[in-house]
Amino acid sequence: MREDRGHQLGDRKTQDFRVAMSAKSRRDQLFKDFQEISSNSSTGVDVLRYRCLHQPDQLAFTFLKDGETESDRLTYSELDRRSRAIAGQLQALGASDERALLPYPPKLDYIATFFGCLYSGAIAVPAYPPRNQRHAARLQTAVSVATDSQAAIALTTTAILPQVQSLLADKIGAIHWLTTDTIPPGIEDTWQKPSIHAETLAFLL
Structure with missing residues (x-):
């Protein structure tokens, strides 16, 4: 029982570590994107044009009907x-x-x-x-x-x-x-x- 519990704890720590690393990778990527966009953009038009050119299919906005149910969405390309x-x-x-x-x-x-x-x-x-x-x-x-x-x-x-x-x-x-x-x-x-x-x-x- 103790050995099984030790394996479970080890697996949980591994999962927690992977989640933490994944979150860190996302933060690092967001920061990198922000720096790149900032260096190439001075207006809201520049930002959206950059997003359209480099991330055309990424979701830009979602409208939630009644605050819960998705009823409409726009990618950067569609918004542009x-x-x-x-x-x-x-x-x-x-x-x-x-x-x-x-x-x-x-x-x-x-x-x-x-x-x-x-x-x-x-x-x-x-x-x-x-x-x-x-x-x-x-x-x-x-x-x-x-x-x-x-x-x-x-x-x-x-x-x-x-x-x-x-x-x-x-x-x-x-x-x-x-x-x-x-x-x-x-x-x-x-x-x-x-x-x-x-x-x-x-x-x-």
Whole structure:
């Protein structure tokens, strides 16, 4: 019995050692990746482009419905492509230097659009979308964010555009509306990297 217990303890120590070494290897690799990315990147656009080129199939973001069930995911390659498409559309509209209101629910569409603004040179202005007139506080916040930022364009999804537009349109004045889930395929190939640097304004809160 003592000999068997000794073997069990020895096996457990070996497993613990392997787990510790594996964790150390992951930490070392993460640190190495961070150093390499830092030396080649000065903006968020540079970081995502680096990830897309070197780790295209690695998972970038996962959306958990109700905080538990995975309902959507984006690899670095997919996020880059969607971001370039949104940026290409913004550049085609001449909105590269404009402030862009982003009334999105907390899903991956928001992430892609936020990076799309970075990719285009537009200044992202995040705003949680009001649901109806009864949510007075949320509605007022969205109106204040839009007017204070002087946003010239608003990006959202087709699903919530009618609702958000009906609640905000007459309160924030003239603004161009763009649904990012209806952007035609192929426009990502027209994207031009903007002239931005580490001190360029990226977003407003």
